[in-house]
Amino acid sequence: MGKTIAEKIFESHLEDQPFEGINVIRLDAVFCHEITTPVAIADLVARGKDRVFDSTKIKAVIDHVTPAKDSKTAEQGKIMRDWAKRHDIKDFFDIGRNGVCHAIFPEKGFVRPGYTVIMGDSHTCTHGAFGAFAAGVGTTDLEVGILKGVCAFKEPKTIRFVLNGKLPKGVYAKDVILYIIGQIGVNGATNMVMEFTGPVVDKMSMESRMTLCNMAIEAGGTSGICYPDMTTVNYLWKFIKQDFITKQDALKAYSKFISDKDAKYEKVIEYDLSNLEPMMTVGYKPDEVKTVKEMEGANIDQIYIGSCTNGRIEDLRIASEILKGKKISDKVRGVLSPATPDIYSRALKEGIIDIFMKAGFCVTNPTCGACLGMSNGVLANGEVCASTTNRNFNGRMGKGGMVHLMSPATAAATAIAGKITNAKISGDKPKAKPVKKTAQKAEKKVKKTAVQKPAKKKVTGKGGKK
Amino acid sequence: MKNFSGKVLFLDRSDINTDEIIPAKYLTEITKEALKPYLLEDLKLDTFNPEKDIEGKAVVITRENFGCGSSREHAPWALEVNDINAVFAANFARIYRQNMYNCGMLAMELPENTINEIFSKFASKDTEAKVDISSSTLTLESGDIKETYNFNLAGFDRSLIESGGWVDYADKKY
Ligand code: SF4
Numbered sequence: 001m002g003k004t005i006a007e008k009i010f011e012s013h014l015e016d017q018p019f020e021g022i023n024v025i026r027l028d029a030v031f032c033h034e035i036t037t038p039v040a041i042a043d044l045v046a047r048g049k050d051r052v053f054d055s056t057k058i059k060a061v062i063d064h065v066t067p068a069k070d071s072k073t074a075e076q077g078k079i080m081r082d083w084a085k086r087h088d089i090k091d092f093f094d095i096g097r098n099g100v101c102h103a104i105f106p107e108k109g110f111v112r113p114g115y116t117v118i119m120g121d122s123h124t125c126t127h128g129a130f131g132a133f134a135a136g137v138g139t140t141d142l143e144v145g146i147l148k149g150v151c152a153f154k155e156p157k158t159i160r161f162v163l164n165g166k167l168p169k170g171v172y173a174k175d176v177i178l179y180i181i182g183q184i185g186v187n188g189a190t191n192m193v194m195e196f197t198g199p200v201v202d203k204m205s206m207e208s209r210m211t212l213c214n215m216a217i218e219a220g221g222t223s224g225i226c227y228p229d230m231t232t233v234n235y236l237w238k239f240i241k242q243d244f245i246t247k248q249d250a251l252k253a254y255s256k257f258i259s260d261k262d263a264k265y266e267k268v269i270e271y272d273l274s275n276l277e278p279m280m281t282v283g284y285k286p287d288e289v290k291t292v293k294e295m296e297g298a299n300i301d302q303i304y305i306g307s308c309t310n311g312r313i314e315d316l317r318i319a320s321e322i323l324k325g326k327k328i329s330d331k332v333r334g335v336l337s338p339a340t341p342d343i344y345s346r347a348l349k350e351g352i353i354d355i356f357m358k359a360g361f362c363v364t365n366p367t368c369g370a371c372l373g374m375s376n377g378v379l380a381n382g383e384v385c386a387s388t389t390n391r392n393f394n395g396r397m398g399k400g401g402m403v404h405l406m407s408p409a410t411a412a413a414t415a416i417a418g419k420i421t422n423a424k425i426s427g428d429k430p431k432a433k434p435v436k437k438t439a440q441k442a443e444k445k446v447k448k449t450a451v452q453k454p455a456k457k458k459v460t461g462k463g464g465k466k
Numbered sequence: 467m468k469n470f471s472g473k474v475l476f477l478d479r480s481d482i483n484t485d486e487i488i489p490a491k492y493l494t495e496i497t498k499e500a501l502k503p504y505l506l507e508d509l510k511l512d513t514f515n516p517e518k519d520i521e522g523k524a525v526v527i528t529r530e531n532f533g534c535g536s537s538r539e540h541a542p543w544a545l546e547v548n549d550i551n552a553v554f555a556a557n558f559a560r561i562y563r564q565n566m567y568n569c570g571m572l573a574m575e576l577p578e579n580t581i582n583e584i585f586s587k588f589a590s591k592d593t594e595a596k597v598d599i600s601s602s603t604l605t606l607e608s609g610d611i612k613e614t615y616n617f618n619l620a621g622f623d624r625s626l627i628e629s630g631g632w633v634d635y636a637d638k639k640y
Binding site for chain 2: 015016018019020021022024035036038039042043047049065070072073075076079120121122124135136137138139140141143144147148149150152186187190191217220222285372373374391393394395396399
């Protein structure tokens with residue numbers, strides 16, 4: 001019987017099965033940041049186990065609050081710095097070279113098809129965009145990862161999403177993932193790998209695939225995952241060209257990390273996205289999703305463009321196209337945090353930073369900043385932010401604040417209008433209905449599907465084929 | 467092994483996330499103890515007041531997808547330092563669930579209809595829970611109502627609870 005990509009990766013990394021259904025897998029990379037790692041370091045020190053399994057496979061960054069905002073965050077940075085030095089961790093990105101973890105690590109070529117990656121951060125699922133299994137873990141799992149280079153997971157059950165059609169102009173990966181989460185719910189993929197396939201994904205850049213996989217966790221997913229293809233090879237080429245003679249060779253080698261045609265899935269869900277509209281969230285859960293059109297005119301105080309979801313160069317380019325030659329409304333304030341120094345400097349060279357600044361945006365250094373409400377744009381009680389981030393939980397960007405998640409295009413258009421609005425992007429106009437009903441009724445319905453509107457998609461039950 | 471029995475705190479909502487369990491602004495704390503006053507600070511529920519309702523509780527019973535969102539192990543720790551070591555729910559977010567067992571705490575799924583039954587029978591009353599790990603049973607008692615429910619504590623989870631966590635186990639074995 002065929003295997004999914006996640007099953008293939010597990011099989012090739014299996015270290016032990018101490019109990020039925022429990023897979024201890026070897027890790028190719030352990031990523032660390034200054035919020036969850038210091039506690040792990042302190043515990044390892046207290047246990048007399050201050051060691052690392054392989055200093056070349058540990059990558060560390062200070063990104064959540066940087067520069068430090070107070071004594072406590074300064075202390076967290078110091079613990080990381082001292083630890084990286086003590087263990088000769090060469091890939092440690094300190095201030096001046098640091099950026100948001102899930103943007104900077106892929107940019108440095110640290111994630112490859114077939115890799116296993118963990119990090120003490122729930123959005124580690126982002127790295128599945130490269131055909132890797134990448135999962136967020138807590139401090140204890142991180143600790144064991146640092147110490148022994150292993151992590152335990154249950155069988156990687158998978159939901160396959162087949163994204164058909166062609167995205168209309170002005171509709172992006174962010175709209176796609178918000179739509180999917182809206183359909184399956186925040187608990188819709190709990191304990192599941194979310195495999196994203198189909199023509200829409202094939203056409204996406206690596207940046208867009210990262211946006212897609214980044215929010216898998218918001219549906220409860222263990223990892224997002226896309227198949228490696230020529231787009232993946234092109235992105236990674238400067239890091240891998242010593243290993244392969246041609247790009248075709250690389251593609252061939254990576255193609256072993258593609259699901260078999262007869263692989264077994266928990267569910268297969270198909271969407272036709274040809275008529276998808278720009279989407280946004282409205283409540284305190286990422287599955288409370290509406291079209292931007294339905295929310296047109298809603299009040300906003302702040303616009304935030306940045307984060308591991310949408311702070312990449314592609315996102316900045318899209319937003320700057322809309323902001324070019326315009327000013328943001330004086331009813332709102334705008335904050336841009338390019339996700340990495342490289343993105344920042346490319347944006348400078350391309351004149352993007354200038355566009356943002358002339359439009360009236362405050363441009364900050366690369367950091368998570370406002371995304372988790374710890375610095376650089378915290379909301380006051382009762383304020384609302386139009387944000388390109390990934391989480392709209394109550395209080396996330398500041399106590400009593402409300403966050404609407406959306407694409408960089410919608411955020412930029414909203415900044416100019418001073419209220420929620422759709423970006424006017426020339427080209428095929430998005431139509432009223434979010435998706436077209438094209439799929440046949442599922443041959444075999446899943447027992448309980450979290451998807452509310454079965455008419456809009458096709459679901460195949462256990463064992464369903466491509 | 468930790469204590470898993472005592473008074474029950476009912477949280478009558480699904481999808482309670484880790485930001486609600488412990489807000490991000492407290493993640494700069496390096497000790498678990500420092501989290502104690504902030505448990506569930508941002509949880510808005512008509513039937514819940516963090517200042518009054520947490521004190522003296524040992525067990526949480528809630529609905530679906532408890533602990534969704536961020537990977538922060540601070541969420542189980544915030545419960546642990548308040549002497550709450552067991553949570554029963556219809557299901558848990560994966561990372562949160564693993565964090566609980568990695569800390570030697572109990573995160574146990576009960577069928578949705580059992581959770582519904584428990585809420586309708588006990589949620590409005592002062593309820594005492596007895597959790598027996600060896601027989602895998604949860605006994606709830608309030609006045610003259612008493613019910614016992616079985617649960618399924620599988621191999622790996624049980625071994626983490628009994629050995630007190632994943633670090634020593636893994637360091638010895640791998
Ligand atoms: S940008 Fe936001 S979601 Fe991404 S890693 Fe930073 S805090 Fe987490």
